Amino acid sequence: MSKHLSLRKAVLEWLEYAGGLSPTPQSIVTLMLQPHWEDVETAVAAAAPREEHPDLYAKVDGDWVPNSLTLLEESGLAEAARLIAQGVPVPVSEVADSFVTFCTGPAPVPERWLLLNGTFPQGTRIPLGRHTLQTFTADELRQTVPMPALNVLQRRSRDLDLITGAPFIHVPDPGRPVTRRPTWFDFTGPRAEAQHWQALLPLMLWDSELLRVDSVFTVARGRRFDLDSRNVPTTIQTYEGRDGGEEEAEVRDTGFFDVQAACLPALADFCAAISAKIDAVMAGASHERRILKGRARRLERAARHLLAAYQRTYNDAGVWEVEADELRLDYVIALEALLISPDDTGGRIAANIRSRASALFLGLDHQKVIKAIVKRAYDARSTYVHGDVIKGQTEEEMLKELRTLRLLTLQVILRWLVLTPSDTEDLTHLLDAAVKDPDCENRIGQSLRAFFTTTPPRNRPADISAT
Template identity: 75%
Template sequence: MSNDLPLREAALLWLEHARRLPPTPQAITDVALAVLPEWDALEEAVSAAAPRREHPDLYAKVDRDWIPNYRTVLGESGLGEATRLIAQGAAVPVPEIADSFVAFCTHPAPVPERWLLLNGTFPRGTRIPLGRHTLQTFTTEELLQTVPMPALNGLTPGSLDLHVLNDAPFLHAPDPDYVVTRRPTWFDFTGPRAEAKHWQALLPLMLWDPHLLRVDSVFTVARGRRFDLNPAAVPLTIRVYPDRHGREEEFEVRDTGEFHVAAAHLPALTAFCTAISAKIEAVMTGVHHQRRIPRLRARRLERAARHLLAAYQRTHADYGVWEVEADELHLDYVIALEALLISPNDDTDGGGIARNIRSRAAALFLTPAEQVRTETLVRRAYKVRSTYVHGDVIKNQTEEEKLEELRTLRLLTLQVILRWLVLTPSDTDDLAPLLDAAAQGTNCEQHIDQPLRAFFTTTPPRSRPADITSA
């Protein structure tokens, strides 16, 4: 603490000197590199308050000596931006900037995190653990604590207006090995797409409610150091509200979808996500298992989830996909079904596989009506899949009929994945034989009906399926 005051005074001295600097970033950098007395004093204060042994991230090696890295001290801290604004004559809260700079230098370096902005709406204060991820809503004030130099937010051209993110939902997870090579965007080619890399956190939310939930943007946060969300990566829309005089006034707000969780449903959502996350984790522990069944089961769940999420990201409304992509999305859903419902012991001929998928999908439902409906849907889906893969065209089907069929298949795929997670054994047994027995009318009460009723009673999703309420 004794070294913080000289650091603050050195920052204030530098900011006072900023009034006499040229207002361009390169000129300010040149001044810093020229080591004027004000900059020299700032470097010495940084070295005293934040020595390299405690804060190696602040330093760079120059001519065999370790000195405060001007790119970090000026750039990442926000001090350079504050300097430029002051040089331009802008009114900035200098004491707050100095305090933020001291905190930047003296606080431990934060662990980088990956943040996913979701298009849904959740109650204020939402905080749900999802494995290594956390689903959390942030107020504007809470978001300000994550950005460097909160006092500068909104003062620079092109900066993100955090008010449009008030109460926005984010999935965030620590990512200590992530190295930022450039400003991330949604199509960040430095790694897998978000729905593939973060599927274990996204899947429970999607199983809770069939309304579409998508990832709007992915970015990196190092709290107090970096907040890489680009303004262009936040979908916005115009909404009209009456003012206090009854006149209509337009406001730019975050464009949210149909996935809405009311405060009254938050405890049930939390319980559901906790239960599903535990089941996903139990399956995924089989990745490194010595036995074949657990390994295959883990890979198949991941494959099913990835195809489901890839289809979600290209579905822009409940009945809305680009017509040119509809058949590809259809294929994604069929791959997800097939990944979960085939068995290592199945015959390899196509007819046998298709037949097993139909009967096993139907066995996951509790009433004859839903079983017949499911088998019919899967038979139709598999036929469409084969038509598409073989290069043929589906005839006698309007665009509206195709979109309706695709939506129905999406809802069925969600139910199959959910029920598969509820029922799949946690040991080395395979679920397929149990479903085959159930399809023949044996062992269905003990292995299928009772576990499903118990799960949908204790930790149900937002809407109970028809076969559960009527069974």
């Protein structure tokens, strides 16, 4: 405890000198040269030895010493000194307490936070495998950044207001450095929506409204939050002011994926069921048996292509015409990845995909519609990959067809997950048999009805409702 008191005293004395500098922003070197900074480093070494807090140290000339860049910038101490020099009334006692906590508390585990464009109720917290879907209160967000005492004095308070209540999917990422700002294209790995598809897919299967990843942040709670308001899509909201006139406010731009509080328990149950099924399939990725490994690979491929299409679809009318054919191709690849069989030959692939997709639906009328949708998609896909142009289709027809194909792809993925067996049998064998064998068709119907009854998505499918 006395070590902590010594550290606190050293910081307060340093702030007294550093805050008296010129009000222009000081460099790290300038702040390090101020009186008592060596005393701060000595107190840090005593209160937070390297054996317990290696993240606070750097090697200089062969020796491990407290890292001044970490202690000044990441803790927020340098910013506090700059504000004091500018004459801002900074609560120095709280600043000193925050710095002591920064140095002596356990090092946080870096996390990835994916900002979604949907709307969820306050207090949402839903497990999604290793991930968690959560909306954060203003106070919870303030605790994620270092030096909370500075929040109200800086622009970041406004930035935190912008994302208060916003839905995030977050997951521990211990190997990720917290000292670099992430970029949208992270060349150390796949794009974020592809890397975290196992958390996003259950939400997308719950509701057919479009859900996208708007931004990605690296967070080490209490240590670093790479929040940049420029990475948060915003819109201007007009509302009636106190004097009766109109006022404007910049707010986060949310999409159409809106979950009400009454739906939250059902969503949590659905996500738990789907996450369990995804985990069961992906467990085969490291299994020796070929079918299990292939099944896991095919599910991941289907999910990634679905997400690739989603990320380029702002809404059902917001699709770039030059990309429409590529989106259609992504959906067809997703269907093919799940419904193709190792036994298929080139001449029968398209026909088999149509047949198996329709076998996932109940009732002859619905099956006929599904076959027609898949045929049109496959024909368009072939036209595109062969370098030709799809003719005779208006923009309105094209957008409607894309939406129909998107909804079909979602249903195929969902039903594939519901029906995929845990043993080595391939699902395509059951789907092929269902065309001729009533027992297999009944088996499919029973499994689907059971799932959609106990853990239904937001909207019950028409073929299930009619049976």
